[in-house]
Amino acid sequence: MGSLKDDSISVIMVPFPAQGHLNQMLQLSCLISSCGIPVHYAGSPVFNRQARLRVNSLNPSDVKKINFQDLSFQSFASPAPVPDPSKKFPGHLQPAWDAAMSMAAPLGDLMRSLALKHRRVVVIHDPIIASVVKDVATIPNAESYAFNCLSAYCQIKLLFEMMGIFCPIQRLRELPPISDTISQELYSFIRLQDEGMALRSGDIINTSRSIEAPFLDILESKEVAGDMKSWAIGPMIPTKPSVKPRHQILDWMDKQPSKSVIFVSFGTTTSLTNDEVQVVAEGLERSGQKFIWVLREADKTNVFDGEARRIELPAGFEEMVKERGVVMREWAPQPEILAHPSTGGFMSHCGWNSCNESIKMGVPIAAWPMHSDQPINAVLVTEVLKVGLPVRRWGEVVTAEMVEDAVRRLIASEEGDEIRKRAEEMAAVVRGATEEGGASRLEMDAFIAHITRP
Numbered sequence: 001m002g003s004l005k006d007d008s009i010s011v012i013m014v015p016f017p018a019q020g021h022l023n024q025m026l027q028l029s030c031l032i033s034s035c036g037i038p039v040h041y042a043g044s045p046v047f048n049r050q051a052r053l054r055v056n057s058l059n060p061s062d063v064k065k066i067n068f069q070d071l072s073f074q075s076f077a078s079p080a081p082v083p084d085p086s087k088k089f090p091g092h093l094q095p096a097w098d099a100a101m102s103m104a105a106p107l108g109d110l111m112r113s114l115a116l117k118h119r120r121v122v123v124i125h126d127p128i129i130a131s132v133v134k135d136v137a138t139i140p141n142a143e144s145y146a147f148n149c150l151s152a153y154c155q156i157k158l159l160f161e162m163m164g165i166f167c168p169i170q171r172l173r174e175l176p177p178i179s180d181t182i183s184q185e186l187y188s189f190i191r192l193q194d195e196g197m198a199l200r201s202g203d204i205i206n207t208s209r210s211i212e213a214p215f216l217d218i219l220e221s222k223e224v225a226g227d228m229k230s231w232a233i234g235p236m237i238p239t240k241p242s243v244k245p246r247h248q249i250l251d252w253m254d255k256q257p258s259k260s261v262i263f264v265s266f267g268t269t270t271s272l273t274n275d276e277v278q279v280v281a282e283g284l285e286r287s288g289q290k291f292i293w294v295l296r297e298a299d300k301t302n303v304f305d306g307e308a309r310r311i312e313l314p315a316g317f318e319e320m321v322k323e324r325g326v327v328m329r330e331w332a333p334q335p336e337i338l339a340h341p342s343t344g345g346f347m348s349h350c351g352w353n354s355c356n357e358s359i360k361m362g363v364p365i366a367a368w369p370m371h372s373d374q375p376i377n378a379v380l381v382t383e384v385l386k387v388g389l390p391v392r393r394w395g396e397v398v399t400a401e402m403v404e405d406a407v408r409r410l411i412a413s414e415e416g417d418e419i420r421k422r423a424e425e426m427a428a429v430v431r432g433a434t435e436e437g438g439a440s441r442l443e444m445d446a447f448i449a450h451i452t453r454p
Contacts, residue, residue, distance in 0.1 A: 008119040009452050012040045012069075012110060014103070014133055015051070016126035016149075017096050019268040019299060020353045022051040024149045024206055025126065027236040030062040035448050040114070041066050042107060044073035044100070046302050053303075057241030057335035069110055074102035078305045081298040083271035085397070088370035090269040091183045096301035098189075100129055108135030115139045122451045124204065128189070130196025137199050143451075146197060147204045151352055152215035152232070153380045154373040155205070159224060162190070168218060171383065175376055176394060182372050204447060206234035206356065208440045210433040211385060211426065231447040233440050235356035239431050241335035249292060250336060252326060256290055259344035259420065262366070262407050263337050265294035266349040270370045274312065276398070281317050283403020289411045290324045290342075294332045338363050344420065345410040347391060347403075350377040359387065360434075362427030364419040366391050366406040368398065387423040389415075 011032055015025035026041065033039045041048065048068045055063050076099035079092045112135075115121045121142040125133045126149065136144045148155060153169075158178050160167040167173050179187050203225075209216055209232045216232055219225060253261065264280065266272065272280070277295070284291050297308035310329070318327055334354070337343060338361040347366040348354045355377050358365050365388030367378035381388040391406040392398045410416040433440040 007038060009122060010038050010040065010114045010118040010120075011122045011124060011451070012042055012107075012114065013147075014042055014107065014123065014125035014129060015047070016128045017043065017047045017100050017301075018090075018093060019050070019054065020351050021126055021128075021149050022047060023054065023056060023353055024236070025124075025147065026051050026055065026063070026066070027058065028124070028147060028204070028206075028233075029066050030058055031233075031236060031444060032448070033065045034062065037448075037452070039066050040069045040110065042069040042071055042103070042110060044103070045070040046073075046304065047096075050303050054331060056333065057238055057243065059238075059242075060244070071103050071106040071110070073106075074099040076301055078300045078302040080300060080309065081271040083273040083276075085273050085276065088270055089181070089183050089186075089372065090271075090298055091185065093269070093299070093301050094183065094185050094189075097129075097186070101132060104132045104134065107132055108138075111135055111139055111142055115141050120451070125196070127197060128193060130193040130200070132196065134196050134199065143201045144196075144199055145202050145204055146200050147206070149206055149352060150373050151355070151377055151380055152205060152207050152212040152219055153384065154352070154376040156215055156218055157376050158373075159219070163224075165223075169215075171379060172376070175379060178373075181375055200228075202229035202231070202450075205230060205232045206236060206352070207232050208234055208430050208433045209443070210429045210439055211359065229450070231443040231450075233444040233447065235360050235430060235434065235440075237335055237357050237360050239339075239360065239434070241333075241339055243333045243336055247333045247336065249326065249328060249332065250340060253292075253337070253340045253342045256342035258341050260411065261290045261292060261340075261342045262287075262345045262347055262411050263292050263294075263334075263343055263363075264347040265332065265334060265354070266368070266370060267351045267354060268296075268299045269351075270349055271298040272311065277311055278314055279398055279400050280403055281314050282400035284325060284407065285317065285321055286400065286404040287407035287411075288324075289407050291321075291407070292326050292328060292332075292337060294328045294334075296329060296331075335361070345407070345416070347406065350374040350381060352377055355381055359385075359423070360427055360430050362420075362424040364388050364410055364416070364423040366410050368392055369394060385422075385426065387419060387426055389419060 076095040368391040369378040
């Protein structure tokens with residue numbers, strides 16, 4: 001995308017305050033800003049700080065060009081996460097989501113002040129928080145777009161469920177309803193966003209037509225979208241991510257054979273119980289394979305608020321596996337780890353960010369979904385795209401045998417080699433889609449052309 005330097009347009013990004021959403025919105029901010037358009041990333045001081053602190057794989061000089069707008073935001077409680085084997089959904093984050101609704105007035109003020117200086121103000125918001133941008137309707141030179149941080153496959157499930165219409169994909173009908181994989185509070189909260197969603201002029205989707213074309217066709221069909229425009233621009237993660245200074249874990253990886261390491265990480269919103277930690281540890285130890293395991297407590301609503309629980313490993317575990325395994329307790333440079341030649345697989349919760357990174361880097365997934373869109377993404381990855389295998393089916397309790405089996409199959413079997421080959425082929429297609437002239441890049445160019453139209 002050539003830089004146009006178009007100051008007559010201004011873009012405001014309104015992320016949903018949860019790490020996976022903050023991250024994708026910041027990636028999109030950098031893409032838009034690279035076209036010479038001023039971008040304002042609007043949120044509470046805490047979440048803006050979190051987004052800046054965890055700029056996974058983005059170029060710091062690109063992030064510096066973004067105008068972070070700290071909006072006044074109702075104060076919110078920051079309870080510790082509750083590790084629960086049956087309910088993995090991070091309901092402890094709800095206070096921040098409720099408080100985010102207080103952004104509506106300061107966001108309206110920001111829109112109005114920019115509308116006086118620019119020919120057009122473009123507001124891009126997360127669908128889950130659409131109602132905070134409702135003032136867009138009162139500003140003649142402002143328009144809004146929803147940015148979907150979900151796979152198209154998952155969006156079909158969610159939309160058809162919420163609209164109460166028959167889902168055309170049988171496999172999705174067999175999966176648990178979204179209302180079972182999130183909290184009742186969040187489900188009700190999403191229902192409150194209809195008014196804001198009704199104001200939007202189009203949808204941006206963080207997926208690629210080269211992998212999700214049939215599902216995008218359903219989302220763009222007349223009965224679902226009406227005349228709504230949409231642009232599939234993903235995955236936005238850079239192909240060659242680089243963190244400066246280089247993280248020391250990559251030095252350890254340099255010494256490992258090609259495709260020999262399984263990377264184990266369950267995202268920022270999942271707390272493992274002590275029993276589950278025991279199960280993962282035992283499974284990794286028994287698999288005999290090399291691994292990097294990111295073992296962190298789930299985020300609090302305010303990630304800067306006090307110490308997180310230190311998760312106890314089985315006695316002697318780290319000593320026993322020190323020749324072939326590393327346990328990381330701090331923030332890990334996930335895209336860099338996935339892009340490293342020694343990585344042969346990824347045991348993941350299947351959040352859409354992680355799936356996108358894995359798909360773009362050509363790393364097959366051992367799927368262990370925990371909540372929300374993850375069970376649906378797990379089926380997309382393992383059954384539809386066939387670039388992974390399940391650690392567990394939805395509803396199953398994971399045992400050490402299941403972990404051991406999944407790791408061995410993925411890293412050290414012919415079946416794993418086949419899956420890895422497919423993952424690498426798909427990565428080449430997806431990378432092509434995001435490069436000059438590729439499907440995703442053309443749609444991004446079309447979106448920029450649309451918002452900068454005369």
